[in-house]
Amino acid sequence: MPSSLSLIRLPALSIVDLVGADATAILHNLTTNDVKKLTNDSQPRLGLETFVTNVRGKCLGHVVVFAIENGYRMIGAPGVVATADNSGSTRQSQAIAEHADRYTIREDATPVIRDEELAAWMVIDGDDEPCQTTPPPSMTTQDDIDSYQLPWVKSGTLFLLPVETVADHPSLIAKRLGMEPESLTTADESDFHSHRVAAGFPWYGIDLTDAHLPQEADRETQTISFTKGCYLGQETVARLDALGQVQKKLVRWKLSELSAGTGPAADDKLSAVDAGEGAKPVGRITSVGRIDDQGEGLAMGYARRSHFEAGAKLAGNVGEVAYTAEVLPPVLGETPE
Missing domain, CATH: 3.30.1360.120 (Probable tRNA modification gtpase trme; domain 1)
Incomplete structure (x- = not known):
């Protein structure tokens, strides 16, 4: 083994x-x-x-x-x-x-x-x-x-x-x-x-x-x-x-540009990239995976319809650090007959 x-x-x-x-x-x-x-x-x-x-x-x-x-x-x-x-x-x-x-x-x-x-x-x-x-x-x-x-x-x-x-x-x-x-x-x-x-x-x-x-x-x-x-x-x-x-969907995000070893928390909100201050969030984190020494990691959560397709990028903040969350393709499984 x-x-x-x-x-x-x-x-x-x-x-x-x-x-x-x-x-x-x-x-x-x-x-x-x-x-x-x-x-x-x-x-x-x-x-x-x-x-x-x-x-x-x-x-x-x-x-x-x-x-x-x-x-x-x-x-x-x-x-x-x-x-x-x-x-x-x-x-x-x-x-x-x-x-x-x-x-x-x-x-x-x-x-x-x-x-x-x-x-x-x-x-x-x-x-x-x-x-x-x-x-x-x-x-x-x-x-x-x-x-x-x-x-x-x-x-x-x-x-x-x-x-x-x-x-x-x-x-x-x-x-x-x-x-x-x-x-x-x-x-x-x-x-x-x-x-x-x-x-x-x-x-x-x-x-x-x-x-x-x-x-x-x-x-x-x-x-x-x-x-x-x-x-x-x-x-x-x-x-x-x-x-x-459906107007929202659970997605996985690839996180990048974080500080090494630190990451967002459950219920943190994500906004559209380049959205102005006070813009309505289009994503909400529910689970966070491991964050590596390069400030990259994974998270799961809900994205609005406008931002739940693979490749869509959202923006978040951990303290003063801005980071990017990119929607990953879904994990596929067998289709029930």
């Missing part, structure tokens, strides 16, 4: 299992992608990225779905969602579970929240460029550790293990990879988010909320099937596809 492998402990994720004889029908009716294509025949498991939409077509959840015995597992960020009566907020997993319950009448489908039962670890290969869809060559399959391939980073594997054995997890994961524990470099959550920004993956609760429409995340090719049939919120999603009229 390459020496660039790093091990990162993530905070408790949103993990919901939907189980029962009718789990496929219920999940099909609540998600934008064609979950019927999933099969439980690979290790580590390969998933399908999808949005969970409400009746208005807004993003109640953003998860990767995996087939499991007697149902499906939905894994996503530990983001929060506004409660149905707008009296507060709740965790993404809770919102999805309540949503599934609300639309299950006589069907056999039960949502089970697993957030607090499973500890989440990412093993990331910092040298690999393409989004990885197969396990590392030396990964063994002779044990029962749950591992998953997700598009969260360019190349990495998620491991979920019981929280009660957390002290043993690094050695168990190293064994799963055919390595010695000391061969894995320990990193922190900020490193994970730097890799995530490089891969262009939005984190629910940070880059994406229940106020957004699916197309605003600019991941149609990865998340939306326009041939799967009816689902909750489909009318809004289909109308936006036909009209092509």
Whole structure:
């Protein structure tokens, strides 16, 4: 295995299992992608990225779905969602579970929240460029550790293990990879988010909320099937596809001309280049990646329609330092059938 492998402990994720004889029908009716294509025949498991939409077509959840015995597992960020009566907020997993319950009448489908039962670890290969869809060559399959391939980073594997054995997890994961524990470099959550920004993956609760429409995340090719049939919120999603009229879109920016090692923060605003003082912002940063010693780096955020095409340049400031943010081409994925 390459020496660039790093091990990162993530905070408790949103993990919901939907189980029962009718789990496929219920999940099909609540998600934008064609979950019927999933099969439980690979290790580590390969998933399908999808949005969970409400009746208005807004993003109640953003998860990767995996087939499991007697149902499906939905894994996503530990983001929060506004409660149905707008009296507060709740965790993404809770919102999805309540949503599934609300639309299950006589069907056999039960949502089970697993957030607090499973500890989440990412093993990331910092040298690999393409989004990885197969396990590392030396990964063994002779044990029962749950591992998953997700598009969260360019190349990495998620491991979920019981929280009660957390002290043993690094050695168990190293064994799963055919390595010695000391061969894995320990990193922190900020490193994970730097890799995530490089891969262009939005984190629910940070880059994406229940106020957004699916197309605003600019991941149609990865998340939306326009041939799967009816689902909750489909009318809004289909109308936006036909009209092509989202007014803002999540983009990645290449940042340049910053001071070495310093960068913007979440919620900083960007303006059109050469815009006069007091001009209305046309971009808002939601996540910032690593900034190198040359003052270059990456960020994600929302750009207005006038400035969300690849190559569009915006301007920002960190203190007295002016910098440029150039929109990068989107990270492409497979188009759902």
